[in-house]
Amino acid sequence: MSSTQSHDATPPSEAARAILVGVDFGRQSAKQGFDESLDELALLAESAGDTPVAKVIARRQAPDAALFVGSGKADEIKLLVQAHQAHTVLFDQAISPAQQRNLERVLGVPVADRTALILEIFAARAQSHEGKLQVELARLQYLSTRLVRRWSHLERQSGGIGMRGGPGEAQIELDRRMIEDRIKKTKERLKQVQRQRSTQRKARARNGVFKVSLVGYTNAGKSTLFNALTKARAYAANQLFATLDTTTRSLYLEQAGASVSLSDTVGFIRDLPHKLVEAFRATLQEAADADLLLHVVDASSPVLDEQIAEVERVLAEIGAADVPQVLVYNKQDLLADDQRPREIVDAVLRAAGGTGPTPRVFVSSLDGSGLPELRQLIATAMQAQPLIPDERDPRFDSDPSPEWDDGEPSSSDPSQP
Numbered sequence: 001m002s003s004t005q006s007h008d009a010t011p012p013s014e015a016a017r018a019i020l021v022g023v024d025f026g027r028q029s030a031k032q033g034f035d036e037s038l039d040e041l042a043l044l045a046e047s048a049g050d051t052p053v054a055k056v057i058a059r060r061q062a063p064d065a066a067l068f069v070g071s072g073k074a075d076e077i078k079l080l081v082q083a084h085q086a087h088t089v090l091f092d093q094a095i096s097p098a099q100q101r102n103l104e105r106v107l108g109v110p111v112a113d114r115t116a117l118i119l120e121i122f123a124a125r126a127q128s129h130e131g132k133l134q135v136e137l138a139r140l141q142y143l144s145t146r147l148v149r150r151w152s153h154l155e156r157q158s159g160g161i162g163m164r165g166g167p168g169e170a171q172i173e174l175d176r177r178m179i180e181d182r183i184k185k186t187k188e189r190l191k192q193v194q195r196q197r198s199t200q201r202k203a204r205a206r207n208g209v210f211k212v213s214l215v216g217y218t219n220a221g222k223s224t225l226f227n228a229l230t231k232a233r234a235y236a237a238n239q240l241f242a243t244l245d246t247t248t249r250s251l252y253l254e255q256a257g258a259s260v261s262l263s264d265t266v267g268f269i270r271d272l273p274h275k276l277v278e279a280f281r282a283t284l285q286e287a288a289d290a291d292l293l294l295h296v297v298d299a300s301s302p303v304l305d306e307q308i309a310e311v312e313r314v315l316a317e318i319g320a321a322d323v324p325q326v327l328v329y330n331k332q333d334l335l336a337d338d339q340r341p342r343e344i345v346d347a348v349l350r351a352a353g354g355t356g357p358t359p360r361v362f363v364s365s366l367d368g369s370g371l372p373e374l375r376q377l378i379a380t381a382m383q384a385q386p387l388i389p390d391e392r393d394p395r396f397d398s399d400p401s402p403e404w405d406d407g408e409p410s411s412s413d414p415s416q417p
Contacts, residue, residue, distance in 0.1 A: 216296035217307035218267030255379035300334035
């Protein structure tokens with residue numbers, strides 16, 4: 001069974017026409033939060049500069065080993081590619097290198113999966129030196145798994161004087177070795193930047209600065225809230241992953257008579273690639289090392305529960321599950337009158353983390369409603385966790401990541417090394 005939807009809108013000449021494909025594997029997909037509308041994939045495609053022209057939903061019990069969707073569905077997608085003069089086909093799930101190669105042969109156009117799409121967006125949005133290095137590392141790690149025999153230059157090399165590689169070394173082996181060398185060099189460059197970030201965080205710890213980080217699903221309005229609280233001019237837009245680089249500003253709280261450091265971090269998304277989480281560990285570490293997390297939620301989203309669960313999953317992966325939280329339900333200005341809360345501030349039990357109710361506040365970053373109550377909640381949390389300046393913070397003595405063999409990663413205000 002399958003379904004197909006077409007978009008009649010004609011894309012701009014510079015935009016690539018894209019066919020969107022999602023596969024429903026039944027119970028397995030239900031557990032993973034399958035998006036039958038493919039709306040999020042469409043937003044990702046648009047964020048990458050593509051224009052969706054058709055959507056295809058296939059239903060299978062298991063992926064086809066060769067073509068992921070099976071030969072019949074692949075032929076159907078090929079007809080859509082020809083009918084819409086599409087330039088690319090985007091899959092909502094991860095596909096293997098062999099499946100990608102086979103699909104491109106059948107469809108006649110480039111094929112990409114959700115991971116590749118997210119990496120493309122990250123590459124376009126990274127601004128700071130550290131952000132660019134992190135994206136480069138993630139892309140290289142992804143590319144290292146995509147080395148398949150697709151071109152004639154992958155024939156075995158003969159070796160000899162003037163030839164690259166040893167006798168009989170395949171081009172694919174040379175490519176893999178070159179990528180591994182670039183990965184190693186990129187990690188070394190990241191270590192240098194991370195040492196600087198670690199020094200900055202140690203200074204804040206010694207000074208007893210209360211650290212607050214904004215976290216949440218992408219496009220929940222974190223950067224807009226950040227600007228509203230700090231009067232900053234951080235980039236904010238109604239798009240996925242508008243902000244990648246961590247920005248930190250001082251926020252003065254009249255209720256506490258003191259200032260806190262407030263950091264805006266990269267947003268999360270369903271099926272965020274593990275390698276991307278690993279590569280951005282330095283940036284995400286800002287959340288793990290915070291004294292308080294403002295978990296920003298799009299109150300107008302019909303799938304806010306699933307988005308909250310995904311954020312909690314990533315927080316657990318980076319070691320931030322036990323950091324105290326305030327749930328900030330943003331965009332209440334988009335709610336209908338009968339959907340608006342009776343109380344601006346209340347408390348709820350979270351499915352993950354926390355031993356008691358978690359404070360929740362409803363705000364609008366655009367009209368400012370609920371912001372005074374949010375400031376009070378931050379001040380209350382700050383007063384409940386008195387900081388004692390210390391020359392040594394044990395959080396900076398954690399063991400290096402086994403995958404990276406790095407020192408303690410860190411991130412703060414974007415800057416050049």
